[in-house]
Amino acid sequence: MPTCRHETHELAWASEGTATLRIDGIPWVVSPESAVWIPLGVPHKVPVLRKAIVFPLWFTDDAPVPDWTTTTAVWVSADLRSQLMRYIQSTFGQGTSASIERDRLLAMLPAHAQHEPQLPMPGDPRASFVAERLLADPADGRSIEDWAREIGTSSKTLQRAFVSTTGLNFVEWRVRARLNAALPMLAQGVAVSRIAEQVGYSSATGFIAAFRRQFGHPPTAHGHVATGSDAVPTRP
Structure with a gap:
């Protein structure tokens, strides 16, 4: 898996299929029902994707981003899924302006945070x-x-x-x-x-x-x- 590190926050979400990102050696699953928030600067490994459609969405600090300093799982409800699609479409010039849809999306995230313990991967x-x-x-x-x-x-x-x-x-x-x-x-x-x-x-x-x-x-x-x-x- 190639390792990525961004100077922006990332929300990784799969509209179809599932994929597993590795962040600090821990597997995080993205799927139509689950996304992952990766704070800026956090290195993560991205799999070669064959059976999943993954959208990496990037946000700078001047956007109203959640106050999350660690990687956070996000439950994607039907409402959040609809907002994700509206934001993605807006980045292609469709519908409402991208900044409006972005802010609506970011405002929804805190209520969808999941706090299940992640699984540590063995170093041996x-x-x-x-x-x-x-x-x-x-x-x-x-x-x-x-x-x-x-x-x-x-x-x-x-x-x-x-x-x-x-x-x-x-x-x-x-x-x-x-x-x-x-x-x-x-x-x-x-x-x-x-x-x-x-x-x-x-x-x-x-x-x-x-x-x-x-x-x-x-x-x-x-x-x-x-x-x-x-x-x-x-x-x-």
Whole structure:
């Protein structure tokens, strides 16, 4: 991934598909339902995009930008999505002036800030190898012993690598990765039972319990409500 650093604030948003930016070694997902605010000067890595349409929107300090000094996730509601599109269109000379649409957009952002903990990436190359594969397939149920055999080390060494560079042991890190992977699906209104299966839980009950421990509320109370196969996204 190429590394970018801008002298302006950036709001990264995907109108279609999903993409993962890496900011200070931490993965941040952008999708139609989630954007990321990157303060000026913060280096970030941008993936080569094939299946996502990502809009990087830049704002200077003379605009009424949010008072955010750290990278911040932004929940993209239907109203915010409409405003994003109006602003993007205005930059091409369509509709209201770009400065008016920009200010309207920036005024909406603080109410859409999300504060879920982000996932630290291991600095150790052995643990990083495992972490990257779990991010690609959070449903992978292999144990730490299985992974240790694959990379030619001991499970104790691999465990120490996770703890020393992330503060989380292997199981804790995998749980966080699975729950983070669930967030975009919840935002899309995917049924909880289906999300549980896709991120590696054998039952919805286990997924709900893990989600509640991490976020303090069940998945049905997080952003959008999705309780059945035909659930419609709503905002509580």
